[in-house]
Structures are given as structure tokens and as C-alpha cells.
Amino acid sequence: MxxxxxxxxxxxxxxxxxxxxxxxxxxxxxxxxxxxxxxxxxxxxxxxxxxxxxxxxxxxxxxxxxxxxxxxxxxxxxxxxxxxxxxxxxxxxxxxxxxxxxxxxxxxxxxxxxxxxxxxxxxxxxxxxxxxxxxxxxxxxxxxxxxxxxxxxxxxxLAITTDAAPKIPTMLRSFNSLMGVMTVVARTLKFRIKGQxxxxxxxxxxxxxxxxxxxxxxxxxxxTPLKELVQDDAGRVIGVKVTTAQGEETIAAPRGVLMAAGGFAKDAAYRMPLQGVTGEWSPASPDDTGDGHKIGAAIGAELALMDSATWYPVSISPDGTINVGIWERTLPGSIIVDQSGQRYTNEAASYVDAGRAMLERDKTVPAVPSWLVFDTRYRNRYFFGQIPPRVTRQYVESGFFQKGETLEELAGKCGIDAAGLVATVTRVNSMAAAGGVDADFDRGDNVYDEYYGDPAHRPNRSFGPVDAAPFYAVRYWPGDLSTxxxxxxxxxxxxxxxxxxxxxxxxxxxxxxxxxxxxxxxxxxxxxxxxxxxxxxxxxxxxxxxxxxx
Structure with missing residues (x-):
């Protein structure tokens, strides 16, 4: 070899x-x-x-x-x-x-x-x-x-850290959030001044x-893609065959081979029978195509939990950019609904639970895509991903934001059942007015739900009314970080x-x-x-x- x-x-x-x-x-x-x-x-x-x-x-x-x-x-x-x-x-x-x-x-x-x-x-x-x-x-x-x-x-x-990220959407709502963002800016400038x-x-x-x-x-x-594993007569893996610009090559590995080749998020044909999705909504690496799974299985390895993924609700910009829904669904003044206009999960739950809930809901009620519905107060207060507050016109014109002067108009543009959406928003607004307790899905009742919430919104950082017209909606898809x-x-x-x-x-x-x-x-x-x-x-x-x- x-x-x-x-x-x-x-x-x-x-x-x-x-x-x-x-x-x-x-x-x-x-x-x-x-x-x-x-x-x-x-x-x-x-x-x-x-x-x-x-x-x-x-x-x-x-x-x-x-x-x-x-x-x-x-x-x-x-x-x-x-x-x-x-x-x-x-x-x-x-x-x-x-x-x-x-x-x-x-x-x-x-x-x-x-x-x-x-x-x-x-x-x-x-x-x-x-x-x-x-x-x-x-x-x-x-x-x-x-x-x-x-x-x-x-x-x-940017010289950003994990705990600084939640401060971005609420930087115009909280002095602490603003100072957190300014700290990121200062750290970034410090790197840049040094030529770093x-x-x-x-x-x-x-x-x-x-x-x-x-x-x-x-x-x-x-x-250097892996082509196959090499085994000795006893079945021990002792090397690999790879493809290079010069042709096929065998690399000996007497102490073994570690397969850390990623998932199969981007192999539509392989993934669809296993998970019912193609990976088109996944922002995973385009090279995440299951090579290690197929090559391992070829020599007898057991495959397990192949229906599992790190699910993540995502929106897709008109240019095709996949945007993971980090804080948009956790801030007060927004809800996620299916095509019947009903909520079906705690929007502020972990991204894996939120994404999986969308797929589960879709088995009984059309929920792919679902819709993130929010009002003008929400749009004026918070960043939507990297979109600053109050910036709406160009995104409405592009079709990324759907807009309605009334909930009924918004529902018509989104293909949502209007009566269902109005009933859901009425229910949310009544709970928000009665102490801010989400009696349906417990949104905002624990410290994780609050992490990406609005520190200036009381009594519930994550849950609030959707009542300031006009109203907006964005399609949400069940994406994932990988399988x-x-x-x-x-x-x-x-x-x-x-x-x-x-x-x-x-x-x-x-x-x-x-x-x-x-x-x-x-x-x-x-x-x-x-x-x-x-x-x-x-x-x-x-x-x-x-x-x-x-």
C-alpha cells in the first residue's frame, strides 16, 4: 500500500x-x-x-x-x-x-x-x-x-460570542442589550486596528x-474523497481507498479509520425515503451527502436513528439564502400558525422541538410551510435576522414579507384560513392581556424561553399581543443543521x-x-x-x- x-x-x-x-x-x-x-x-x-x-x-x-x-x-x-x-x-x-x-x-x-x-x-x-x-x-x-x-x-x-447574540434583536429596546452590541463592535474594532x-x-x-x-x-x-474501506481477511479495517486528481490511491491505516464525514442532509435521493424531506431547506454544508453512511453500511455497519435530524425552522430569502430562525419566533408579538390559522407548539421552544413540531403537525394539518405572523409593533422594535427594525417596504415588494392591513387580508395572501387566524390571534391577545400567561403552550414560562426574549417586555419576555396593524407573515420551513x-x-x-x-x-x-x-x-x-x-x-x-x- x-x-x-x-x-x-x-x-x-x-x-x-x-x-x-x-x-x-x-x-x-x-x-x-x-x-x-x-x-x-x-x-x-x-x-x-x-x-x-x-x-x-x-x-x-x-x-x-x-x-x-x-x-x-x-x-x-x-x-x-x-x-x-x-x-x-x-x-x-x-x-x-x-x-x-x-x-x-x-x-x-x-x-x-x-x-x-x-x-x-x-x-x-x-x-x-x-x-x-x-x-x-x-x-x-x-x-x-x-x-x-x-x-x-x-x-x-465579528468578535461576537454566544451570549451576545440575543442582545442584537433588542438593542433598541434595552440599554443592556445596546451595551452588549457596542461591546461586540469595540472588540471587532480592536481586532481590525491590529490588522486582524x-x-x-x-x-x-x-x-x-x-x-x-x-x-x-x-x-x-x-x-480526497473516500471511495471504500479496506479490510483484511478477518474483516478488520486496515486502510482506505480514495480518489485523487492522479487517480485512485490506497492509504494504509494499521491502527484504524475514524469516520467523521458528516451527515446526509444534502443527498435528496438518500434522505427522502428516510425523513420525508429532501434537504432543500437545510443550510448544512453542500458536501453533507452521506458518504460515510453508505461506505460504512457497505461493510456491514448497522445504521440507526436515520429519521433524526437537528431540526431548525428556517425562512428563505428571495435570493435563496436560508435563514435559521434564531430569535424571530421567540420575541413577543409573533406566533407560528399552520394553514388552518392555528398555533400548534411553543414557538420559543428549542429549535429542534420547533422544527420537529412542524413536521408532526403537517401529518394532520398542512403546516409545511408554516407562517410566522407578527404585527407592526414587533416589526418596529426588533431586528428580523439581519433586517433592522422598521425596514419593511423592500421585503414586502420582494415577497419575503406578506403584509395585510387586517388579519383577514393577510390570511388571504398567505392561503391561511382567515377565521382560524382571527380566532387564534384573539385567543393570544386575551391571554397576553390577562397576565401574559400562555395557557395553551406555556411559552415563556422558563429561562430558556426567555433567553432570546425581550428584557423590556413584561410580564412575559417571550409572549405578547399581536394587535398592531398592519400585520406581516413570513414562510417558515422545517430546515435542519444536519441529519x-x-x-x-x-x-x-x-x-x-x-x-x-x-x-x-x-x-x-x-x-x-x-x-x-x-x-x-x-x-x-x-x-x-x-x-x-x-x-x-x-x-x-x-x-x-x-x-x-x-
């Missing part, structure tokens, strides 16, 4: 890079292969949160947390939906996660907490606020030539991981067959794997967290190292 190395990592997102680092630290000679011309995967397009309970930054800040509380929370929210979410895998995640965070920090990775970001199910036992970590803002220039091949998002470079380019969120996460990869001299090969189902693995991240036996030499992590979180999403970073941690575990196991002492 040509180009022999110890360990091959397939995929250059956060999981793949973490797995390569772990392997290198334990004496292996890994190589990262990436099918695209750009590295970073869907991780680079994400918010960059990493959900790690009981981490040392919480201890530093005197925030109480424990393994026991985190396990209670996972047991309550995730339960057990098969071997992917077994207690053994939950234990491996909770045990190795904090150690991975410390180890990366020693290598120069700079972590910060999102101290105000709540777990998504605050009424469940063990829920906390502040478990989500992220990478600090990072100067893109430090990557050197690798910067030019990093997958980039559509945002302008600030990276944030998913961009800084993958950039800092790549900086560590560079410091450890781990090779990264772009434009979640994949190859079944054990607590060591080793890939399993349907009979439970191990495919020796093959590991899996991230959206390529059946998720330890099942069909649930306990908190911000509950995809990237397990991706990095199980890749970290895989790198240790392949080297014969004990992850418990990393």
Missing part, C-alpha cells in the same frame, strides 16, 4: 480534527482526508457551541455541576432509544468531555463559557445554565495558507482546532454490526454516527460536543491509550 500512515480520519469538521489531535497526542501518525476543496465541514457553519457538563470553566466560575446531575438530565431528556444512547455511551461522553476540554486548552485552544445559555429542558432534573462552551474569538490570519481553504459562512467577521480578522462561533471553533492540528504537524489532504442518524457505535466509538459485534479498526463520530443524544437535543452544542468527545475517545482507543487519564 502507498502513503502508509497509522490512522486515517475521514472528515475535517470539529470531530475529525479532534480525533486526529487525540491520535497524535497518543503516538499515532494520523492523516485527515476531506473530500471537499474546503475544510471545516458543517461545524464551520454552525454556532460553534460545545455542550460539556461539569467542565472546569464552570468550577472556575463557582457554578455547581456534577457528573450525577448531568447523567440525571440526560436520562430524563434522552432516555434510551437503543444502543446509541445507552448508559455506557452517556457515561463515556460525560467522563471524557471535561478531560478533552482541559487537554485542548493545554495545547493552546482557548475556551470560554456561555454563562447565560440554559439547557433546553429547564424543568427536567439536572438541568443547568452555562454548560455550553465555545472557542474564543480568533485571528484568522494565524492560520496562514489554510485560511484560504476554510469553509466560510455568510456573516461578516476576528472569527467567531463555528468559524473560530474549527480554526482553533486547525491551529492545533498545524502545531502537531498533522497532514490534511483536501479534494443525526448514522453508524451504530459502542462506548469506545467502535462501529458495530447489527448483531452487536465490533467491526475492528473502524470508529465513528459526529453526524456520521447514531447519536448518543437520540432524537433529543438537550442543550446548545449537543451535536458538536458528542462529535468531538467520541472522536477524542476513538483517537485514544486506536492508540491503545486510556481516555480516563487524558
Amino acid at each position: 502507498a502513503a502508509s500512515v497509522d490512522f486515517v480520519v475521514v472528515g475535517s469538521g470539529a470531530g475529525g480534527l479532534a480525533g486526529a489531535i487525540a491520535a497524535k497526542l497518543n503516538g499515532l501518525n494520523p492523516v485527515v482526508i476531506e473530500k471537499a476543496a474546503l475544510w471545516g465541514g458543517t461545524s464551520a457553519l454552525s454556532g460553534g457551541g460545545v455542550w460539556i457538563p461539569n467542565n472546569h470553566l464552570m468550577k472556575r466560575d463557582n457554578i455547581p455541576d456534577s457528573y450525577e446531575e448531568a447523567m440525571a438530565y440526560l436520562e430524563a431528556t434522552v432516555g434510551e432509544v437503543g444502543p446509541a444512547s445507552s448508559r455506557e455511551r452517556k457515561h463515556a461522553y460525560l467522563d471524557a468531555g471535561p478531560k478533552m476540554v482541559r487537554s485542548l486548552e493545554k495545547l493552546g485552544f482557548t475556551w470560554i463559557r456561555a454563562p447565560k445559555y440554559p439547557d433546553y429542558y429547564q424543568k427536567m432534573p439536572g438541568a443547568k445554565v452555562g454548560r455550553t462552551l465555545e472557542a474564543s474569538n480568533f485571528d484568522a490570519n494565524r492560520l496562514g495558507a489554510m485560511l484560504h481553504t476554510m469553509r466560510r459562512n455568510m456573516m461578516r467577521p 480578522v476576528p472569527l467567531s462561533m463555528g468559524q473560530t471553533l474549527v480554526a482553533q482546532l486547525m491551529a492545533v492540528v498545524q502545531s502537531l504537524d498533522i497532514p490534511v489532504r483536501l479534494d 443525526k442518524g448514522g453508524l451504530m457505535a459502542d462506548a469506545h466509538a467502535r462501529v458495530l454490526r447489527a448483531d452487536g459485534s465490533v467491526i475492528e479498526g473502524l470508529y465513528v463520530a459526529g453526524n456520521n454516527a447514531a447519536p448518543v443524544m437520540g432524537r433529543t437535543y438537550p442543550g446548545a452544542g449537543a451535536t458538536i460536543g458528542p462529535s468531538m468527545v467520541f472522536a477524542w475517545i476513538a483517537g485514544h482507543h486506536a492508540a491503545g491509550a486510556d481516555v480516563s487519564v487524558c
